[in-house]
Amino acid sequence: TTACADFVRVRDGYCTEPGCAGSSFDSDLDHVTEYDHTNPTQGGDTSSENLNAKCRFGHLHKTFGDWIDVQYRDDDGHLVTEYRTPEGVVIPGDAETLEDFFPNLRRIRYEQPPQAPPTPRVITGDDAPPPTNRLANKHARRRAERARNKKQRLTDQADPPPF
Numbered sequence: 001t002t003a004c005a006d007f008v009r010v011r012d013g014y015c016t017e018p019g020c021a022g023s024s025f026d027s028d029l030d031h032v033t034e035y036d037h038t039n040p041t042q043g044g045d046t047s048s049e050n051l052n053a054k055c056r057f058g059h060l061h062k063t064f065g066d067w068i069d070v071q072y073r074d075d076d077g078h079l080v081t082e083y084r085t086p087e088g089v090v091i092p093g094d095a096e097t098l099e100d101f102f103p104n105l106r107r108i109r110y111e112q113p114p115q116a117p118p119t120p121r122v123i124t125g126d127d128a129p130p131p132t133n134r135l136a137n138k139h140a141r142r143r144a145e146r147a148r149n150k151k152q153r154l155t156d157q158a159d160p161p162p163f
Contacts, residue, residue: 005029008051011105013098016069016081017058018091024053030062032071032081033146034139042143048108049073052081068145069093075157077106084145 009024029051035044044050052071054062061067066086074080078100081093099105 004046004048004051007105007108008048009053010102011048011079011097011099012053014053015055015058016052016071016093017054017061018083018093020055020058022055022058027053027055028059030054030059032069034142036139038136042139068142068149070146070149072150072153079106082149084149090149 008029009027012024014020014024015022015027030053031044031046032050032052033044035046036042050071052069062069068084069081070084071079071081079097083091083093085091
C-alpha cells in the first residue's frame with residue numbers, strides 16, 4: 001500500500017546499500033526476501049519488515065548480481081541489514097536508521113492485505129515437475145544462504161566469544 005511504502009521510506013531515510021547516501025524517497029523499494037510467485041508459502045511477503053529502500057543502482061546490483069541482503073530485528077529491537085558478497089564477505093548495514101530518531105517507528109508493522117489464494121496449477125500429461133529456471137534457482141540459493149546465515153547468527157549469539 002502507499003502507507004506501507006511511505007513508512008518504509010521514512011523508516012530507512014536513505015538507501016540501505018552500504019556506502020550509499022541516496023535519499024529513500026528517490027529510491028526503489030525492494031523485497032529483501034524475494035516473493036516466489038510459483039510458491040508463495042516460501043516467503044517474501046510484502047510487509048514493512050521485508051522491504052527496504054535501495055537506490056536504482058543498488059536495486060539492480062542486488063537483483064542481477066550475486067549479493068545477498070538479510071534484514072532482521074536484533075535483541076534490542078533495532079532493524080539490522082547485512083550484505084554478503086559473492087566471495088562470502090559480510091558487510092554490516094548502516095548503524096542507524098531514522099528509527100533511532102523516532103523510536104515509536106519500531107512499533108509499526110504493515111502486513112500484506114489478505115488476498116485470494118493462487119489458482120492451483122494443473123499439470124497434464126506425465127505429471128512432470130515444473131520446469132526450473134535460472135531465477136528459481138537463484139531464489140532457492142538465496143533462501144539457503146539466508147537460512148545458513150541465520151543459523152550462524154543464532155549460534156554466535158548463544159555462544160559469545162570470550163573477551
